[in-house]
Amino acid sequence: DTAVSQTPKYLVTQMGNDKSIKCEQNLGHDTMYWYKQDSKKFLKIMFSYNNKELIINETVPNRFSPKSPDKAHLNLHINSLELGDSAVYFCASSRPPGNGYTFGSGTRLTVV
Amino acid sequence: DAKTTQPPSMDCAEGRAANLPCNHSTISGNEYVYWYRQIHSQGPQYIIHGLKNNETNEMASLIITEDRKSSTLILPHATLRDTAVYYCIVRVVDDKIIFGKGTRLHILP
Numbered sequence: 001d002t003a004v005s006q007t008p009k010y011l012v013t014q015m016g017n018d019k020s021i022k023c024e025q026n027l028g029h030d031t032m033y034w035y036k037q038d039s040k041k042f043l044k045i046m047f048s049y050n051n052k053e054l055i056i057n058e059t060v061p062n063r064f065s066p067k068s069p070d071k072a073h074l075n076l077h078i079n080s081l082e083l084g085d086s087a088v089y090f091c092a093s094s095r096p097p098g099n100g101y102t103f104g105s106g107t108r109l110t111v112v
Numbered sequence: 113d114a115k116t117t118q119p120p121s122m123d124c125a126e127g128r129a130a131n132l133p134c135n136h137s138t139i140s141g142n143e144y145v146y147w148y149r150q151i152h153s154q155g156p157q158y159i160i161h162g163l164k165n166n167e168t169n170e171m172a173s174l175i176i177t178e179d180r181k182s183s184t185l186i187l188p189h190a191t192l193r194d195t196a197v198y199y200c201i202v203r204v205v206d207d208k209i210i211f212g213k214g215t216r217l218h219i220l221p
Contacts (some may be wrong), residue, residue: 033208042211043150044211045208090155096205096206100161103155104155
């Protein structure tokens with residue numbers, strides 16, 4: 001059983017398009033996250049939601065809009081895609097306090 | 113910014129213990145030491161964490177110095193599948209995880 005699942009695994013799209021990445025966790029965790037890993041392999045946090053409420057927004061362009069319909073889902077919608085958005089996006093979840101994060105397997109986004 | 117310093121890369125022979133060091137000289141009293149790893153093309157994987165006592169689980173052991181300014185992650189019998197980037201992270205419980213550059217561990221057959 002997949003704990004944190006992301007879809008799609010690969011996404012190739014043209015500049016200017018709008019796309020969404022979906023994330024679901026079946027662990028019963030309260031908090032979910034989106035991370036971006038760029039071509040230099042740096043992992044950076046983008047957003048964090050706790051029980052559907054936004055708690056972290058790390059100066060991400062407002063073209064990126066997370067949506068959490070319920071605490072098991074955190075989707076990432078990206079408007080007007082740019083070349084620099086090409087990266088691997090990881091979803092994660094955790095159950096405080098102090099527990100480790102469980103990450104999904106990533107979505108490789110390529111903007112052409 | 114990451115609060116830890118790790119060597120960029122290390123080699124270890126298969127079957128030997130891999131000892132990965134981490135310096136965190138500015139760690140605060142309420143910050144824990146966490147270790148994650150990222151195997152190529154996969155999401156990061158939680159390994160272990162501790163506050164001041166040494167910790168052990170099925171994956172690894174974590175040794176934290178008495179002054180808490182450094183720690184060592186020990187993989188007791190490294191296998192080829194342990195080849196990965198290992199991240200040492202310090203954080204207050206429930207704070208966000210900030211990843212540094214990590215140590216790229218190569219397990220040599």
